[in-house]
Each structure stands twice: as C-alpha cells, then as structure tokens.
Amino acid sequence: MKQRLQDIWRHKRSRYMAVNVTVGALGGIVAGYVAYSIAVNFFDFDFLFAPYGSPDRSSIFQALDIEASDPRWLGMLKGAGNTLSVVGFAIVSASLLGLAIGVARLTAHPLMNTLGNLYVQTFRNLPLLLIMFFFAFAVFRSLPQIESRSGVVGVVYVSNRGLALPWLEAASSLWTLWALALAAAVALAWFARRWRLQEELRTGRSTHPNTWGVCVFLFVAAATYLALAAPVRVTLPEVTQSASGFYTYEGGNVLGLGYMSAFISLTLYFSAFIAEIVRGSIQAVPHGQVEAATSLGLSPYQRFTLIVLPQALRIMIPLLNNEYQNTNKDSTLAHAIAYGEIVLISNRIVNNAGNLLQTYIFIFLVFVLTNLIISLVMNSINKSVRIR
Amino acid sequence: MIGALPNASALSRRAAHARARLFNTRTNTALSIVAIVVGGALAFLLARFILFEANWGLVAINRKLFFVGSYPPDEAFRIWIAVFITAVLAALSYGLWGGRLRPYAIAVGVTALLILTLGLGTELRIEERQYTEEIQSASGQTTTVSGIERELVFDRGWAPTWLYAVSLGLALPFGAPWLLMAAVFALLVVGAMAGRRLTRWKSNPILLQSIGAAWVLLIPVVVLLQVGVGVDKWESAFLDLLVFAVGGFFSFVIGVFLALGRRSPYRAISVASVTYIEVVRAAPLLVWLLFATFLEDELGPVGEAFSNISLTYRVMVVFAFFGGAYIAEVVRGGLQSIPRGQYEAADAMGLSPVEKYAVIILPQAIRAVVPAIIGRFIALWKDTALLAAVSLVNTLEKAKKVLGSQTDIAEGAFFEIYIVVGLVYWLVSYLLSRLGGAAETRLRVGAR
Numbered sequence: 001m002k003q004r005l006q007d008i009w010r011h012k013r014s015r016y017m018a019v020n021v022t023v024g025a026l027g028g029i030v031a032g033y034v035a036y037s038i039a040v041n042f043f044d045f046d047f048l049f050a051p052y053g054s055p056d057r058s059s060i061f062q063a064l065d066i067e068a069s070d071p072r073w074l075g076m077l078k079g080a081g082n083t084l085s086v087v088g089f090a091i092v093s094a095s096l097l098g099l100a101i102g103v104a105r106l107t108a109h110p111l112m113n114t115l116g117n118l119y120v121q122t123f124r125n126l127p128l129l130l131i132m133f134f135f136a137f138a139v140f141r142s143l144p145q146i147e148s149r150s151g152v153v154g155v156v157y158v159s160n161r162g163l164a165l166p167w168l169e170a171a172s173s174l175w176t177l178w179a180l181a182l183a184a185a186v187a188l189a190w191f192a193r194r195w196r197l198q199e200e201l202r203t204g205r206s207t208h209p210n211t212w213g214v215c216v217f218l219f220v221a222a223a224t225y226l227a228l229a230a231p232v233r234v235t236l237p238e239v240t241q242s243a244s245g246f247y248t249y250e251g252g253n254v255l256g257l258g259y260m261s262a263f264i265s266l267t268l269y270f271s272a273f274i275a276e277i278v279r280g281s282i283q284a285v286p287h288g289q290v291e292a293a294t295s296l297g298l299s300p301y302q303r304f305t306l307i308v309l310p311q312a313l314r315i316m317i318p319l320l321n322n323e324y325q326n327t328n329k330d331s332t333l334a335h336a337i338a339y340g341e342i343v344l345i346s347n348r349i350v351n352n353a354g355n356l357l358q359t360y361i362f363i364f365l366v367f368v369l370t371n372l373i374i375s376l377v378m379n380s381i382n383k384s385v386r387i388r
Numbered sequence: 389m390i391g392a393l394p395n396a397s398a399l400s401r402r403a404a405h406a407r408a409r410l411f412n413t414r415t416n417t418a419l420s421i422v423a424i425v426v427g428g429a430l431a432f433l434l435a436r437f438i439l440f441e442a443n444w445g446l447v448a449i450n451r452k453l454f455f456v457g458s459y460p461p462d463e464a465f466r467i468w469i470a471v472f473i474t475a476v477l478a479a480l481s482y483g484l485w486g487g488r489l490r491p492y493a494i495a496v497g498v499t500a501l502l503i504l505t506l507g508l509g510t511e512l513r514i515e516e517r518q519y520t521e522e523i524q525s526a527s528g529q530t531t532t533v534s535g536i537e538r539e540l541v542f543d544r545g546w547a548p549t550w551l552y553a554v555s556l557g558l559a560l561p562f563g564a565p566w567l568l569m570a571a572v573f574a575l576l577v578v579g580a581m582a583g584r585r586l587t588r589w590k591s592n593p594i595l596l597q598s599i600g601a602a603w604v605l606l607i608p609v610v611v612l613l614q615v616g617v618g619v620d621k622w623e624s625a626f627l628d629l630l631v632f633a634v635g636g637f638f639s640f641v642i643g644v645f646l647a648l649g650r651r652s653p654y655r656a657i658s659v660a661s662v663t664y665i666e667v668v669r670a671a672p673l674l675v676w677l678l679f680a681t682f683l684e685d686e687l688g689p690v691g692e693a694f695s696n697i698s699l700t701y702r703v704m705v706v707f708a709f710f711g712g713a714y715i716a717e718v719v720r721g722g723l724q725s726i727p728r729g730q731y732e733a734a735d736a737m738g739l740s741p742v743e744k745y746a747v748i749i750l751p752q753a754i755r756a757v758v759p760a761i762i763g764r765f766i767a768l769w770k771d772t773a774l775l776a777a778v779s780l781v782n783t784l785e786k787a788k789k790v791l792g793s794q795t796d797i798a799e800g801a802f803f804e805i806y807i808v809v810g811l812v813y814w815l816v817s818y819l820l821s822r823l824g825g826a827a828e829t830r831l832r833v834g835a836r
Contacts, residue, residue: 127773
C-alpha cells in the first residue's frame with residue numbers, strides 16, 4: 001500500500017491528478033456547504049416584497065428618497081443608487097483635487113510644494129471613518145442653526161441640517177426630450193471638435209477645436225431649450241417657518257449631513273492617494289520628453305497637456321482604476337454616519353426580516369458589478385491613450 | 389524658458405524644477421498669494437484653536453480611556469510588560485539596522501522630558517456641585533429643579549497649552565507611573581546603543597535570526613499576556629493595536645501561502661487561490677465584518693460554532709483573511725520579479741520544492757516587496773477604525789462614548805476629541821510609512 005502511494009507520488013501525472021482531485025473535492029465540499037446553507041433559506045424571496053418600513057431621505061435626488069411604503073427590493077435598489085450618487089461625484093472631485101495637488105507637489109514653488117505635501121501626509125495617514133466622523137459630528141454640528149439663514153441669502157444656505165443649493169426642476173414633461181437633446185449636443189460638439197482638429201492637422205494653422213466644441217454644445221443646448229419652451233427651470237432654496245414654528249428648507253435641493261460628510265471625506269481621503277499617483281506618473285515620464293518639447297518651442301501649458309500628461313496617463317490609469325474601485329468599496333463606511341447607502345438600507349432589512357445571506361449576496365453583487373463597470377470604463381480609456 | 393542645458397549630475401534636481409515651471413512661469417506670484425492666504429488662514433485657525441479655544445483638560449482627564457479603555461488597573465502589569473518588550477526590541481533593531489543614534493537619542497530625550505515634566509504643578513480634577521434652580525413654566529408655575537453639576541478644573545501649571553497639544557504628553561503626563569515611563573525611555577536609548585554595538589556581529593546569522601524570531605514571538609506573547617484579562621476588557625487604542633498585530637501577522641502568513649498557491653502548478657490549488665483572492669477583494673472590508681457579526685443564524689452548524697467565538701476574535705479572523713488576500717497580490721508581484729534562473733539554479737542544486745521556496749525564492753521575493761507590504765499594513769492599521777462600525781469599543785468608538793456620556797464637561801468638545809483620536813491613528817501610520825521609506829532605501833529595492 002505504502003509502495004503504491006509512493007509510486008503515485010513519484011509519477012508526475014498521477015501526482016497532479018491526485019492533488020487536483022483532493023483539492024477539488026475539498027473545494028467542492030466547501031462550495032457545496034455554502035450553497036446548501038444558502039439554498040435552505042435562499043429561495044424565500046417574500047421578504048423583499050414587504051414594505052421597507054421607515055422613510056430615509058438622506059439621498060440627494062428626490063427619486064432616490066425611500067418612502068416607508070416602498071417594497072424592500074426597491075429600497076435596496078435606491079440604496080445602491082445612493083452609493084453610486086456619492087461615489088460618482090466623489091471620484092470626479094477627488095480626481096480633480098488629486099490632479100491639482102499632485103501637480104502642486106511637483107512644482108518648484110516651495111510653498112505650494114509644502115502645502116501639497118502636508119495635505120497628502122495628513123489625509124493619507126488618517127482612517128477614512130475618522131474623517132467621516134470628524135465632518136459629521138464635529139464640523140457640521142458646529143455650523144449655524146437653520147433659522148440664522150447663513151449663506152448667500154436666496155441662493156445657498158448652510159446650516160447644521162445640510163447645504164441647500166439651487167437645483168433644476170422639470171417645468172414641463174418635455175424635459176426628457178431636452179435631456180436627449182443635451183446628449184446629442186455632446187455628440188455634435190465631439191464631432192465638431194474632431195473635424196476642426198483634422199483641419200488643424202491638415203492646414204497647420206490653429207483652428208481652435210476646443211472653443212468650437214464648447215460653442216457647438218452651448219448653441220445646440222440653448223436652441224433646443226428655446227425650441228422646447230424652457231422645459232426645466234431653476235428652483236432656489238428658501239428658509240420657511242411652518243405654522244407650528246418649525247423651520248424648513250423649501251425649493252432647491254438640500255444635501256443632507258450624511259451625504260455631505262461622506263462626499264467631502266471620500267474626496268479628501270482619495271485625493272491624497274490620487275495626488276501621489278499623479279505625482280509618481282508624471283515623474284516617471286522621461287525628462288528628455290520635456291526637453292524635446294521645450295526645444296520645439298511649446299509653451300509650458302502645451303508641454304504639459306500635449307507631451308507629459310498623455311504619457312503620464314498610461315501609467316496613471318491602471319493605478320487610478322484601483323483607487324476608484326477602493327472609493328467605491330469604502331463608500332460603505334458612510335453607513336456609520338447614517339447616509340442611506342446600500343449597507344445601511346440592507347442592515348435595516350436584515351434587522352427587520354433576518355434574511356442575511358440574500359441581502360448580503362445582493363450587496364456583494366452590487367459591488368462586483370459597479371467595480372466591473374469602473375474597470376471596463378478605465379480599461380477603455382486606457383486603450384484610447386495607449387501608444388499606437 | 390530655454391536656459392543653458394544642465395549638466396548630467398544636476399539634471400535630476402533641475403528636472404523637478406523645470407517640470408514645475410510648466411504651469412507657473414507667469415502665475416508664480418498668484419500661486420504664492422494663494423498659498424500664503426490658504427496656508428496662513430489654516431495655520432491661524434489651527435493655532436487659535438490649539439492655543440486659546442481648545443479644552444485640553446477634557447482630553448487629559450480621559451487619557452486612560454483613549455489608550456486602554458476600562459482595563460482593570462490591577463492587571464496593568466500585563467500592558468507594561470508588553471510595552472517593555474516592544475521598546476527593547478524596537479530599540480535593538482533600530483541600532484542594529486544602523487539608524488543614526490544622535491537625532492534618535494535627542495528625539496527620545498525631548499519626548500521623555502516633555503512627557504515626564506508636563507504634569508508638574510498641574511491640577512486636574514472634576515468638581516461636583518449641588519445646585520438648585522427655579523424654572524418658571526409658561527403657565528406661571530415655578531418648579532424647583534436640583535441636581536449635581538460637574539465642572540472640569542484644569543490648572544495648567546507651568547506649561548503653556550500648546551505644549552500639551554504638540555506632544556503626546558497631551559494625555560500621558562497626569563498620573564502615569566513615572567518610574568515605569570522613565571524606564572521605557574531609558575530602555576529606548578540604551579537598547580539602541582546596544583544594538584549599535586551589536587552591528588559588529590551583524591553578519592552573525594544567529595543574532596539576526598534571534599532578533600527576527602523575537603519579533604515573530606512578540607505577538608503571541610503579548611496576546612497570551614492579555615488573554616488572562618479577558619477579551620471584553622480590550623478597548624480603545626490598545627484594542628486597535630492588538631487587532632492590527634494579530635491580523636497583520638496572520639494576514640502575512642496567509643498572503644504568502646495564497647501567493648504561492650496562485651502560482652502552483654496544480655490547477656486545483658491555483659484556481660482555489662485565485663477564486664479566494666478575487667472573492668475577498670470584491671467586497672468591502674465592512675461587509676465582511678458585518679457578515680461575521682451577523683452570522684449566527686446562517687451557514688448552519690459552522691456559522692453557529694463561529695458565532696460562539698468572541699466578536700473580537702472573529703474580527704481578528706476577518707482581518708487576517710481579508711488582509712491575506714491583498715498581501716497575496718503584493719507577494720505575487722515579488723514572485724514574478726524573480727528571474728527564472730533562480731528557480732533553475734535551485735532545481736539544479738537538487739533542492740526540494742519546499743527548500744527551493746523557503747531558502748531561495750521567498751526571501752528574495754518578499755525582500756523586493758517589503759515597502760508594498762508595509763503599505764498594506766498601513767491600510768490594515770487604518771482599517772482597525774472600522775471596529776467602531778461593528779460595535780467594538782476601539783479608539784473611535786471610545787471618543788463617541790466620551791462625547792455621549794460626559795455631556796456636562798464634554799459639551800461641544802468634538803474637535804478636541806477627534807483631533808486627539810486622529811493623532812493616535814495618524815502617528816502609527818506615519819511611523820509605519822517612514823519605516824517603509826527606510827526599508828525601500830535600505831534594501832535598495834528597485835536598484836537591483
């Protein structure tokens with residue numbers, strides 16, 4: 001018997017077979033156990049159709065506010081929407097801030113350099129949850145009361161209830177048409193820019209492609225706006241007092257404390273990481289490139305946008321991809337400051353209904369899907385900036 | 389803009405300068421004004437808060453809560469033993485590593501001086517007063533309300549407030565056992581000097597191995613010391629450190645095995661490793677932590693057995709397995725950087741697969757990614773803040789509790805508390821990042 005086992009072990013193919021079968025069987029047992037546990041209560045989806053129970057208005061879009069009567073599955077979808085609405089804006093603002101700070105850290109300007117360094121060292125070494133707590137419990141709590149009407153009267157209000165901003169409101173049912181027209185305007189502007197760019201390459205004379213693009217967009221947007229008889233209008237926030245003496249905001253859009261804290265914290269925290277990525281990638285562009293551009297007589301701005309940035313982007317984008325996925329995943333921490341993102345909503349459902357595995361598999365799928373989307377977008381950008 | 393071409397040696401220094409001027413040739417002044425206004429405003433606000441507005445007495449009186457929580461005072465020796473061992477080991481390693489002694493000794497000395505003397509002449513106590521108050525209600529009736537009013541008395545003695553703010557002495561000086569603190573600082577200096585002496589035998593493998601073994605043994609020793617107190621007594625920064633140490637240690641072990649498993653020639657092993665790594669990395673840590681918290685009714689007998697373990701241990705397990713998936717990816721990068729020739733040479737020498745990896749491949753692979761591994765440890769340390777989200781009392785949760793329970797003396801002291809808690813987290817991760825930087829230059833990663 002022992003001899004037999006030794007023979008199996010010595011013979012390469014039989015050894016591979018033995019290990020693969022053993023490990024595969026072990027993995028199968030684990031997977032089967034999990035699948036069985038899921039199956040025991042997984043196919044019970046009735047809980048999803050019960051009403052969610054408690055309203056949650058921490059969203060920034062009215063459409064995503066959760067009503068008590070909403071079924072639970074809708075609550076979860078809206079929670080996922082809330083996650084996306086903080087992650088999307090945070091990714092954009094963190095990238096812009098990170099780009100600015102990363103470039104500031106590269107400048108020879110000593111003050112900018114020091115400030116950038118201080119910023120990065122501060123936020124990179126603090127836990128994100130602490131930054132969120134700091135904003136939610138220290139900064140926003142110490143803001144003035146709503147009745148003091150702080151801010152720009154009639155336009156923007158700041159209080160310990162949140163930030164009230166002017167917002168767009170549908171004036172007629174034609175607004176969907178206008179939204180489509182805006183998308184078309186973007187496409188038209190893109191084509192106009194490309195056409196001017198080709199002209200520039202052909203003739204060698206400056207044809208202002210970017211200005212053209214912006215003008216085309218503005219023209220199409222304004223023309224369709226007028227043609228559709230002003231389908232959207234701006235609403236301004238107002239501080240009003242109800243009959244019972246309570247102050248509330250009316251009109252505009254109120255960005256609640258949860259959203260603001262989550263958004264600002266994600267922006268500050270991830271901009272520090274993005275700044276480091278930007279700095280590293282720009283430094284990795286060989287200096288000869290800058291010298292060559294200088295000797296061609298390009299302006300500093302042209303050198304950066306035409307020579308350095310395109311090359312730095314190739315290094316940057318895979319790293320940014322990773323950082324954006326982290327932003328997406330770390331947005332879950334906002335549940336600790338009562339922002340109604342997916343984990344908060346799901347936990348309320350788990351507390352009420354007790355279907356842990358179903359809800360958590362939903363969370364898991366949401367993150368797999370959103371990270372996949374981020375990855376696909378970044379990979380397509382990566383393809384467009386690669387060396388051709 | 390086109391100046392004289394710099395010579396090669398000055399090129400890299402000039403490079404940063406030249407690239408920087410891409411933007412600010414014409415806007416240099418504007419940039420300066422912006423920087424001065426923004427930086428000045430921030431510095432002014434911060435200084436005004438630290439020097440005049442902040443209620444540091446509140447932090448000082450709660451110092452113990454922030455560091456060890458409600459740890460039983462009778463058992464304090466367990467923490468002191470851990471502190472002593474860690475101090476000696478850290479100092480020895482610093483000396484052996486070839487760290488510069490003079491700035492180190494000065495830094496330790498100044499810190500010691502600040503911490504040990506800041507408490508002199510300081511008075512810190514909570515005064516309780518009985519009070520009665522007459523309240524007139526809207527209907528004209530008067531009711532008498534009486535109760536106990538607490539007030540924090542904080543007389544700072546000789547030291548100006550900012551000294552408290554800039555040193556860790558902020559929380560430590562008041563009533564910490566002087567002799568023990570002094571001994572720790574003395575050990576830090578003497579240990580480093582001894583370590584420097586030992587550099588003479590730096591090539592002696594037994595010395596290096598025993599120091600390494602001591603570091604590895606430190607974590608189980610510290611944890612075993614604490615097990616006697618009971619897991620529910622672990623709180624605050626101390627809990628964060630324990631979870632970080634245990635989670636970090638095991639995540640490294642798990643990570644190395646997963647990285648090897650991912651490259652295994654056995655298809656089943658590599659598929660299992662890849663599946664594990666990708667599944668764990670797909671979901672946020674918070675989701676795994678909450679999952680481990682709520683697991684009781686799910687996953688049948690296994691879930692039940694797991695949920696019978698104390699939550700603190702469960703969280704450590706989650707940290708180890710979560711961190712392991714990330715460290716595996718880092719180590720994989722290291723393994724990929726090893727030239728094929730190394731594998732072939734090991735095979736040619738007739739080493740067994742275990743010997744090949746343990747002696748030839750892994751030491752080189754891990755050495756190449758030490759800075760990245762330290763980066764993962766920094767992330768893991770910061771992630772310990774998440775314990776607050778699963779209702780374990782870590783530093784962050786303790787801050788919330790102090791603010792919530794001492795409403796009379798902690799009224800509106802959100803900034804003080806969160807700044808100090810932030811300092812605790814910041815300091816550890818900053819030191820770790822410095823360690824990573826030192827490792828990068830010392831191991832000459834990238835130069836090979």
